[in-house]
Amino acid sequence: MRIDDLDTPCLVIDEALALANIAAMARACADAGVALRPHAKTHKSLLFSQAQMDAGAVGLTCAKVSEAERVAPAGSSVFVAYQVLGEGKRRRLAALRERNDVITGVDSAHAIAEAALVGTRANPLPVRIEVDTGTHRTGVSPAEVPSLAVQIGRCPTLRLDGLYSFEGHVYNSSSAAERERIARDAVALLVEASRAITSDWEALARSVGATPAVPYYLRAAGATELRPGAYVFMDANQVSLGAYWEQCAATVLATVVSTPTESRAVVDAGTKTLAADGVPRGKVARVLGHNLWVTRASEEHGIIECKGDHGLSVGQRVRLVPWHVCPVVNLADRFALLAPDSGVRWCPVDGRGCSA
Ligand SMILES: Cc1ncc(COP(=O)(O)O)c(C=O)c1O
Incomplete structure (x- = not known):
């Protein structure tokens, strides 16, 4: 045909262009010594999840448990960057853990308590605290991070894996300088919040997102992981942002x-x-x-x-x-x-x- x-x-997806985008991002992250965990919400397809893994991604990010069920290759590490609430989703998350290494996001005592029901003492569930770095969607302020970390520490069925943020406000930026400032500020906030939790803060993941901020995250040392999604296909909005x-x-x-x-x-x-x-x-x-x-x-x-x-x-x-x-x-x-x-x-x- x-x-x-x-x-x-x-x-219509131009395969060569998508694979070139995947390769370029993988190379940029590897050169900067930062892990790449692409967000699968853009392609929602196993084909491109696998291509991203083959190009060196440490794992995938998904927005929802059902998305992870469908697009995370068996055996891969998947970060469900969302608060997983309710018995039905907890059950599915537990089942997903039998097939994948799963990490989830939390930003409240309630979400921590629910996540604690998914992990087990023998196999604690890794969780990341979501920090609001300026998007003002979900996530706690950096000042609230230590108390959530203490709550996680009290749950034997959980393990604190790190912190994460999504710089969605970069989509409202009007210049490269503003995008650079947003990325630098976010990384600095995550470093500062990690330091406030433990002297062993360097062992914690500091994961940031948003395609238009990638060049600037890479320059601002301190993030351990990037979660761009849109880069795989790009679009007119991305062109307006560089x-x-x-x-x-x-x-x-x-x-x-x-x-x-x-x-x-x-x-x-x-x-x-x-x-x-x-x-x-x-x-x-x-x-x-x-x-x-x-x-x-x-x-x-x-x-x-x-x-x-x-x-x-x-x-x-x-x-x-x-x-x-x-x-x-x-x-x-x-x-x-x-x-x-x-x-x-x-x-x-x-x-x-x-x-x-
Ligand atoms: C939590 C999270 N991480 C990463 C991303 C990826 O951002 P982008 O599509 O700008 O690459 C998104 C996008 O919505 C997100 O919500």
Whole structure:
């Protein structure tokens, strides 16, 4: 099968570009002496989990237990960077531990108490304390870390593995200098919080996330592990924060279905294919190879608008680089893996919809 044989809209992953992104990240982390634990939430596929492991990742990160069940290769180390609450999830986490080396996140006495029910005295569950370094989502302030560490220390079924943070606020940065400051501050906060727990603080993991901050984490000595996710495919948002269009491996193949005016064309990919998560005004997706954007979308229509003549014709096929690739992948059952000779083969999105 070739790309021209695909019906549209269709998620297409350029395998060579994705593997190049995986290799470049692995090399950068290895050169800096920092462990790489990619977040699988972007590709949600065993194929790319395995490729990341083969390239030298120490393990994977997953957002949810169900995601880890589907996309962590058997035997691998997986960090569920989330608070695992409720009996059903605890049971699944315990079952996952029979197949994988599992670490989880905690940021409250409640989450610690629940995690303690999953670990055993013979096989304590490694946990990491989530620290809020400025995203103001989950995570405790650095000042609260020592008391959580004491609580973990009192649980014989838990082992404190380290600290982690996610610098989501880097997505609101407006310059490389600001991204550098965010990364440096985060690493410094984790080092300081680790020192406050134990004199043996260097033995603790200090794990940071977020693709746009990677170059700066690498320069700021102190992090032991990086958890980028989006880097595997990149997207228009990443390009706005320092990546290159040439790195964008995920596109939605679409067909122009209507050209109502010279300056407006419509494709058959709307929000049910392209998602529209956190999209700034006028930037749902970039039309690859054209100076055009899908500026807005309804469920099944993507609307390309420009100042001059779009130059597109009905029936023409275009490839769209989404603003935020992660929810786009999660909308697809499978993707077409594109080879350099334009051949394609289907691969499942193994962790599609795994949000539990
Ligand atoms: C906890 C955590 N770690 C790492 C990441 C990866 O970040 P990015 O997609 O910017 O690479 C995310 C993304 O949402 C996250 O929530």
